[in-house]
Amino acid sequence: MIDILGCGGFWYFCGCETFSLPAVGVRATHCQYSCFMNRPAQFASLALPPVRLWRRALGPLCAIALSLMCCSAAFAQADDDARTRESNNQAGTRPATATRPLARPLERLRRIRFSQTADEDPASEDLRFESIGTPRPFSSHRMSQDSPFMPGPPWLNEPLWIPEPDCVDCEFAGATDSEWKWRLLPRDLIFKSYLAGTKESRISSVWFHDDGLGRQWDSTLGARVGILRFGTGDDFPFYTQGWQLDVEGAATPRLDLVDGRRDLVSSDFRIGVPVTYGRGRYQAKFAYYHLSSHLGDEFLLRTGATRINFVRDVLVWGHSYYVNDWLRTYGEVGYALHTDGGSEPWEFQLGFDLAPPCPTGIHGAPFLAVNAHLREAVDFGGAFVLQTGWAWRQRRGGPLARIGLHYYNGKSSQWEFFNQFEEQLGFGMWYDF
Numbered sequence: 001m002i003d004i005l006g007c008g009g010f011w012y013f014c015g016c017e018t019f020s021l022p023a024v025g026v027r028a029t030h031c032q033y034s035c036f037m038n039r040p041a042q043f044a045s046l047a048l049p050p051v052r053l054w055r056r057a058l059g060p061l062c063a064i065a066l067s068l069m070c071c072s073a074a075f076a077q078a079d080d081d082a083r084t085r086e087s088n089n090q091a092g093t094r095p096a097t098a099t100r101p102l103a104r105p106l107e108r109l110r111r112i113r114f115s116q117t118a119d120e121d122p123a124s125e126d127l128r129f130e131s132i133g134t135p136r137p138f139s140s141h142r143m144s145q146d147s148p149f150m151p152g153p154p155w156l157n158e159p160l161w162i163p164e165p166d167c168v169d170c171e172f173a174g175a176t177d178s179e180w181k182w183r184l185l186p187r188d189l190i191f192k193s194y195l196a197g198t199k200e201s202r203i204s205s206v207w208f209h210d211d212g213l214g215r216q217w218d219s220t221l222g223a224r225v226g227i228l229r230f231g232t233g234d235d236f237p238f239y240t241q242g243w244q245l246d247v248e249g250a251a252t253p254r255l256d257l258v259d260g261r262r263d264l265v266s267s268d269f270r271i272g273v274p275v276t277y278g279r280g281r282y283q284a285k286f287a288y289y290h291l292s293s294h295l296g297d298e299f300l301l302r303t304g305a306t307r308i309n310f311v312r313d314v315l316v317w318g319h320s321y322y323v324n325d326w327l328r329t330y331g332e333v334g335y336a337l338h339t340d341g342g343s344e345p346w347e348f349q350l351g352f353d354l355a356p357p358c359p360t361g362i363h364g365a366p367f368l369a370v371n372a373h374l375r376e377a378v379d380f381g382g383a384f385v386l387q388t389g390w391a392w393r394q395r396r397g398g399p400l401a402r403i404g405l406h407y408y409n410g411k412s413s414q415w416e417f418f419n420q421f422e423e424q425l426g427f428g429m430w431y432d433f
Contacts, residue, residue: 177233180242186226187234188397190244191276191285191320193224193432194330195353195369195402196385198413199270199291200224201248202433206406207257208426214258216424218413222250222270224433231278239278239322240397246274248289254414256299264296266416274316285318285332293341293416310341310415318349325357342418344376351385358396367391367402375411377418383410387428402430 193200201222209215224246231242253267272289293310300307318332331350339345350372356365367389374382389404408424 177235179233180231183229183231183233184227186229186240186244188240189224189226189246189276189433190229190231190240190242190278191246191274191283191318192328192353194349194351194371195355195367195400195430195432196351196371196387197349197373198371198383198385198408199252199268199373200432201250201270201272202431204428204430206424206426206428208406208408208424208428210422210424213422214256216265217255217257217262218252219255220250220252222248222252224248224274234397239281239283241278241280244276244278246276248272248274252414253296261298263298263302265299266293266295266414268293268415281322283320285316285320287316287318289314289316291415293414293418295416308341308416310343310418311339312336312343313338314347326354328353328355342377343415346376346380347382348374348380355391355400355402356393359394360392362392364390364392367400367404373410375418378411381411383408383413385409387430400430400432402428402432404428 193202200220201224202220203222204220206218207215208218225248227245227247229242229244231244232240234240249271251267251269254265256263256265268291270289270291272287274285274287276286277284289312291312291314293308295305295307299305314334314336316332316334318330320328320330322328329352332348334347334349336343336345336347351370353367353369355367355369367387369385369387371385372382373385374380386407387402387404389402391400391402393400404427406424406426406428408422410421411418412420412422413424
């Protein structure tokens with residue numbers, strides 16, 4: 001029994017699945033030990049596909065369906081909140097309480113907020129209690145049409161929906177750090193890593209099963225950090241603006257868990273230098289990275305396999321755009337100046353990330369990430385990745401910790417075996433910088 005969504009949803013492995021998602025009032029049950037998979041003879045006349053194919057397809061389909069229902073509930077709640085706030089602003093009133101997308105079943109904590117009015121002595125402080133999640137008027141979040149940090153057509157300057165407007169990092173007070181200037185070792189990144197990208201520099205572990213490989217353990221041991229920025233500070237509200245130089249590096253080893261061996265099968269090593277740019281909701285990236293693939297010693301001794309010298313030196317041109325605070329879309333193209341071992345020059349990535357933008361507290365919030373990576377080396381096939389589960393963030397724009405379901409379908413994510421097909425289904429933990 002594994003908690004794959006982090007919100008009370010469990011997956012019972014009986015050959016079939018049972019899901020429950022109490023946060024949105026959803027329960028989908030299949031089998032209960034009486035489905036046709038346990039009595040295939042009764043359904044032989046239906047000419048259904050083999051039971052093995054149904055079992056392989058049912059898990060990913062259920063995960064996708066429940067993720068879509070989860071996201072639909074979040075967007076529906078967001079729309080209701082937006083309409084309520086707009087009507088309250090027009091009426092000049094402020095609601096006493098407010099709902100949040102996928103409201104937690106536990107009673108919200110209350111906190112003390114300090115405020116001063118124009119009539120009060122600056123040395124005194126007025127204590128007032130306010131429920132976490134109570135919205136402020138949009139005017140406190142609106143960027144000025146004359147702001148040098150939000151150029152372009154008027155729709156770029158529309159107010160943003162913030163699901164947790166009372167978090168400190170979402171307040172407009174950070175605008176005091178809005179000056180564009182040189183900043184050494186900035187705290188955050190302008191162009192975030194793709195959540196479902198298997199070759200991004202992060203810290204992660206994914207335990208999965210593949211019909212051909214058995215149980216495997218893929219890890220990423222790496223990081224991506226800022227070195228130099230010319231732009232706004234990290235406390236600037238919404239999205240950090242300016243130019244930034246980053247460095248990244250990661251190793252992505254795979255261990256074979258069949259029969260408890262834990263042999264090192266292979267590992268890809270990556271190092272890169274991205275130059276990123278952000279303006280409003282838009283970000284761009286021009287980067288160079290080097291990647292090389294290697295076989296593990298234990299795997300070589302056990303199988304006698306022959307290593308290929310898979311190498312890529314790639315220039316990348318990428319773009320991303322935040323449709324709203326939660327939803328980010330992206331796409332990039334890469335061209336390798338040097339290749340070896342079967343690698344070919346062109347590669348493409350596209351996808352979207354749906355993740356909480358503001359501090360989540362200990363309760364967290366749902367996330368959904370989809371990535372497609374197409375490569376010329378496999379005739380512009382590649383891999384499709386879906387990850388969904390629960391995420392935590394400490395501050396707006398800061399690192400994101402995640403746990404959840406991982407599904408991978410396509411050519412191997414270990415490029416020493418770049419031309420082999422894999423279908424991975426498992427559980428993962430990720431920490432994105």
